[in-house]
Amino acid sequence: MRYSIGLSLVSLVFVTSCASWLGTDKTSATLKDPTVTSQRPTTAFTPVPSLLPDRTPSARPNPTLGPEDVADVVKAGQVSLEQRSVDPICLRWEDTDQDGDREWVGVYLRPGDPSRLEGFVLDGQVWHELRAGEAERYGFGEYPTCELDVNDTNVDGKVEITIWGHAETSIDLLHIFAWGGSGYDEIASFQGDAGLELADVNNDLIQEIIVRHNAGDGLAWETIHKWDGTNYVWNWERYRWLHADYPHAYLSTDPTHSVISFYLALNDRDLHGAYELLAPEARVTQPYETWARGFDTTLGVEVGSVLEVERTESRATVTAQVRSHDNIDGYIMGQLWDITWSVIREDGVWLLDSARQQELSRWEAPYFQ
């Protein structure tokens, strides 16, 4: 049974090792978040009638201002914009520095070849530029778009200004600014050639930033960046399908592709598809029904850090990190594993033969999505 654990690596060890653990204090020090160290290195009114809609509705009306006051504020803001020859694509009136008074915050397209999306905050008569770093090729983006948010994105008690943009055909850009005491500091910027997303990946009710890269062959490689209290830091990476359309073609012409495909199939609950990626000897030793029962409690599986460490004509070794979530008696349990797969080549395709695994961490998740 040299591969019995590896072939159903998520569940078999999990069930046996969790059974006793679940009877112990769940608040013990063994509960920890799976931080991965990677080897590789994020008054509601419309002053201008032609403004495009914001991503989110404007904030609540300011009760301290009457209509005449608002009109004065709008007029003063428009004068300032005209003086600077800035024609905003959209404007919001928000308290971006948390001093109790609202500022104008907006984005506009600076003409040029190519044109560049830029942002600003107009605080009374004080003009604050919001710009990307000089080294950033696309700045905030090349196209006139209004995807501007003002909220506490990282749940640290401070308001951020988030500006989304686009470049070329599929590049998404995200820039995040926060008031630094004397100006607005860029606290993070991200670029993904296959998309960007804010989502709560680790189920802690705080959104992470997911940067999607086109990994070729229908695969997306995603890096996930988590706020650590000071910065957005690399937390996890994983492979996903680049497109959501089914059925997916499992890749097996390369050892790493076979390993990635195996876990993508498990995550899709295509157990038959995953089983077909096992080498014939492995399938003989573990009939499908026996093998599949090992995943009865599995809710989701992610694979990242996939690396081919050696290869001969007929055999290769692939290392990876796997993150799994299982439902154990109503508790959502997460686990992080180091996995080493032996992959063999048969009839021109690479199939998973045996695996060694080491559990790196385990935690209880409040929920799973």
Ligand SMILES: [Ca+2]
């Ligand atoms: Ca303010």
Ligand SMILES: [Ca+2]
């Ligand atoms: Ca914040």
Ligand SMILES: [Ca+2]
């Ligand atoms: Ca989160």
